[in-house]
Amino acid sequence: MKLFGKRGRDDAGRATGSPLAQATALYLAGRYAAAEAEARAVARSRPHDDQYGPLALSLAAMATGAQGCHAEAVAQYDAVLPDFGRIFGAEHPQTLKLRSDRAQQLTSLARHAESEAECAAVARTADRGTGPEMELIAGAARNGLVFALNAQGRHQEAEAVAAEALAAHRGQGRLAVVLRLGLARSLNGQGRHEEAVAEAERIDALRRSLPEEDCRVETGAVELVMANAYLALGRQSEARSLAAAAHTACRAAFGADHRRTVEAGELLDRIDGA
DSSP states (O other): OOOOTTTTSOHHHHSTTOTTHHHHHHHHTTOHHHHHHHHHHHHHHSOTTOTHHHHHHHHHHHHHHHTTOHHHHHHHHHHHHHHHHHHTOTTSHHHHHHHHHHHHHHHHTTOHHHHHHHHHHHHHHHHHSOSHHHHHHHHHHHHHHHHHHHHTTOHHHHHHHHHHHHHHHOOOSHHHHHHHHHHHHHHHHTTOHHHHHHHHHHHHHHHHHSOHHHHGGGTTHHHHHHHHHHHHTTOHHHHHHHHHHHHHHHHHHHOTTSHHHHHHHHHHHHHHHO
16 A cells, blocks of 8 residues: 555655655556656665665555566565665654555465465554554555455455454545455455445545545456446346456556456456356
């Protein structure tokens, strides 16, 4: 997750005059390849032990993951994590954010148990901190935990974690969107499909109330939740329409190899094979 700043982004990138301002703007605009290239150029230009070098590489890793190159993103996070610990400290918000971002890429590689353990550890550490940044990091890590639990079929646990995180957050921004997506997935996993549809409708309304850049990385997610619910409810035509829309949107936004593009394609195949 990328959940710092007023709209959920890293203040180091968004600040006027920051070396990462251009790379961050490209990322927020959904131009992930250009953002990656710009961030890498910034990293190469920074002196040794300058904080913007590691921050630039973390942004490059984020952009790499957004292009569906999940294994490469994890490798990049692994390479830069020691620098974050050395420059910022093990329990600094930037380091915890990096660990949360990395853990959620692990789930995209089906390394769900590892992701679960790391997200839980980050959330516990963030809970010991103070201030809005730590609260966002704890919520982001719990979102990753919800996703990992759902991926392992532990839907009741996922629902409980999502509900607890939403109660603690009480916000209406992007963090609420992603936590509610995890909640809706858990409802589908428990066969509570009507509830999942209702939750997806609430998420869609919330998403539409936010600036487009805030939820661009969630492209296709609401449609997939609703498509799965509709399919289980026997509303096959509606399910296929939403799954096809999600697949087209995800392929355009993230590429063919992104986990959500693949998920949408698999759902389409399942519907067409039914």
